Amino acid sequence: MNGAIGNERDGAAGKVLQWRVLIANAWGGNRGDEAMLNTLNRLLKSITGEVSVSVLPFRNEDLDIDADMRVERSRIGEYWYAEIPRGMHSALNARVPRKLARIVTTTLHRAGSLADESLVRPYDLILSAPQGPTLGDMYSAKERIVEPLRLAQRVGKPYMILAVSAGPFEASTASDGLVQSVLQGASRIVVREEVSLGHLRQKFPSLANVEAAIDIVYASRWSLTGKPEPERRAYEDFMADIGGDAVGVCISMTPARKPTNPFDREAYLRQFCALMDHVLSRSAGRLLLFPHLAFDMPALEQIRAAVSQPQRVSILPPNLDSDFQRDAISRTGFFISSRYHPTIFAIQAGVPFMCIKNQFKVEGMMEKIGLGAIPSCWQDESLDRFKDTFDACWRERDGIRSQVRVASEQAGSIASIYREVLARAHREWLGRMTDGDMTDVRAVDAA
Template identity: 25%
Template sequence: MNILITNAYCYLNKGDSGIIRAMVQEFRKQYPDARITVVSLFPELDQDKYGDCRVVASPVAPYAGKNRLAKVLRNSARWAGLWLANRLRLPVHPTLRDFREADIVVSCGGGYFKARNLAQFLGDFMYHYLQFMTAVQYRKPFVIYAQTVGEFGDHPLVTGKIRKLIRKSALCLPREPISAAFLKRFVPDADNCFETSDIAFLLTKQDIPAGRLESLLDREGLKVGVTMRSWHFPGEADRAGLLAGYKESLLRTIRHLADDRGADVFLMPQCIGPGEDNDLIISREILSRLNGHPRVHLVDENLTPEQLKGVYARMNLFLGTRMHSNIFSLSEGVPCVAISYDPKTDGIMKAVGLEDYVLPIKGISDKTLVPLVDKALADLDGMRRTLARTLPGLFAKSRLNNTLLYDVIASGGATPAKVRIKAVAGEWQDA
């Protein structure tokens, strides 16, 4: 059995790498002897990071420059070239052999399946689209796995190509209810779309080695974990002002937690690269503005996703901007207040029944964030009861990704004619 996992980003983003490690963790239970290959945008950083897997390069490497037009033109040319090479079966890139030899192509889960306009489709989404396109051209069964889906704007090229991909997939698995509802509107005739949940809910947590962080976690009292990111506020005119407001709201909320609530606050970089996509930068900036506060701690160890999940599990409350930091904490029953930069966050929080504990990152301020955090602290038991009620259904939906995938493999690539899913109530019913 040859399983090809496509569309991987980079191990340094511990949310994305947690997805792949959870996929491999689960695939090995069903197919212990399978050959699993991961197609990565940063293969040099990802080698030996996903267990017993090969890591190979994407057919098109990321554009290193900053000129948007040059990026669009370059990726458009690569699209045409790769389409022709696949059509003629020309071995222009070594990874094409992995597509040719795959029994099943599975995109890694995530939030990249979107393109708001033509420029984003030809720029950012093109790296992902080319991998899906190659699976189609090589006539391989492929699964759009545990995805947040949309937006796609209204450009006919974009919407046409995306609808075609969805219809040609053996399965399209939206990972939360907002994406599932979008797909019902976007491709109402599709019979291969089934709502699941993020596979990272199933990632197994691990303990961290003894040391400074372990001793801090052993302290008595309230512990709050925080993830933050330098969000770029796409499409907004005053990006610098919005980012400054976001930082200020976090700074004041963290100070409130440490000073007024007596909490130990752990700043936890969820993504440490590649390049400037590094949460350590903003975390260190916030820490420096707190003047070495004794109750605020920067977690700067390069932990595995499983170890991060183990740390998050020891928090009383989590305040997360990075969505997978929220998933890691929620899956361990830890109440969460989420700062949303994308509908995927709203969708996940709705799925766990905590949609009242989400604030949009645009225009956020301490005047809204501090009261919401205080509300959560006052109702930690109620939030835990909500998670105890909703998480079993989320775990079942996470496992459903693989139940359906294995059905496709067993049937030689055909979409299951009839699917039975585990409902939140714990009963089997027709999807």
């Protein structure tokens, strides 16, 4: 890629040194998480052509990502501590005195770490994958998220946490000491919004290595280069039929604000269908529904069947990856987003939008780049609120388009920190190699 540094050679041995990077805790089944992984990979490849990128999924699922990343599927579940049931953490927190709970948790954690340090030994840099607020107590996953990083800490490998949301945190849990130790050992922690920065600083006030930026997707535009030609032709034919005045739509079929909140799927679908009928009555083009999550298709098909004008509703083929989704959003005239990354895709493409907020992270992102005053609503608000928000955004769509284009440039500038951080990590690795630290580096014969 353009801007890549040339081959790193050990002059005495005539070898090419390869920088080996592991992206741990990767999520799939979500076009936003996949776009973040692709962006991270492309930034690494723009820094040096001599880099290998491996991905460790957080759970056993497909990752529809760039083909030049190696997915370490054989590692699923091998680090034992990650398989401790969530209920055990809850039981420790609720029934065991705090100091004893921390001792028990630490013992379990270290037992798993000692058993599987080989997970991180082959790599020169370990990154925790960009993602939502799993580093917190919203999803009860933070102990498992920090485990690969704790392994890196134990064997002396540099590690970073980039482009994540964080928090909120409970007042006190058995794993607080472990989590704080891992966070303090990170070379860099970059969260996506100020609210996440606030959560971390409130919970761990001694952290000095954390800062706020924005989502990493803003650091690189999408690309259809290299996509299979039959897939591209089918996509172009599909989009030509849709036209340029379509309203793109992404629904969220997860609870609003917190994943544990009540959520009546059928009631919400009825409300959303009513909103779609309202949109069809106000607009002249097609509705293009986007399957952003792997399980969205049944809901989208139900919407298409239930609206008053189903002939005006199309669904983007679910096999199209995150690059195609971003490109398709750029070709719509207006976008309705109920999720974080589709909102980012619309902003990056300069498309006016209505945001139905699902979690704090989207609100923090919009405020960060000056879009906080654009009319929006929360997913758990009424149909009338949905309709009023759409009407306000639709009326002002030309003005919103202008604001979004300015915000997109600002977001791209903020997101440039990610390449800078990674380039610095690469320079530091080269420095260690130059100083003769070759004990854990594989050199490959130059071609």
